[in-house]
Amino acid sequence: DVKVTQSSRYLVKRTGEKVFLECVQDMDHENMFWYRQDPGLGLRLIYFSYDVKMKEKGDIPEGYSVSREKKERFSLILESASTNQTSMYLCASTPLGIGNEKLFFGSGTQLSVL
């Protein structure tokens, strides 16, 4: 089975801190995604990547950046954490293609910014 691993299940950070969320997948998937999920707002795409060193903005990229130096790893960076970035963060991956490629998710990181 595909495994998408997020480094932390829970994180508590202070306003203004730089925060790194790490995601690793073990199935050689080309595509990786970062979402945030908030009650009443659903899943919203922050950034995605189709290849190493490639990144594309999603629907809500403000306040975030990403890094993809290796194919298996996609990092989300909060340059200066703010309280409105308190949320559940979900990483996902899928292979290249447009047919029957399933989207696989990690178990999520619940981030609290105080």
Add this chain to the structure above:
Amino acid sequence: KQEVTQIPAALSVPEGENLVLNCSFTDSAIYNLQWFRQDPGKGLTSLLLIQSSQREQTSGRLNASLDKSSGRSTLYIAASQPGDSATYLCAVRPGNYGQNFVFGPGTRLSVLP
């Protein structure tokens, strides 16, 4: 712009009932539709994926159907169990390559023992 809705928002049923969850999308130009399950505080688990050329997919007690022309999909759960309690989300992969998955808001299911 593709939009996905799910009805009902929440559903509570007694154990053993068969039930149907609904997913609607506004643009029929899709590559596939996927159903997910999410337990509280956890990530999403893929249940079924239906390609645009398919009408349905089955896995155990789950059956998902797709009517692309009407923009609808249903997830049928047979003989529901308390362990089926979770939020169920559908997502479509729009037909314009490069467009990302669009998720519905989910249906929160409670199966009462």
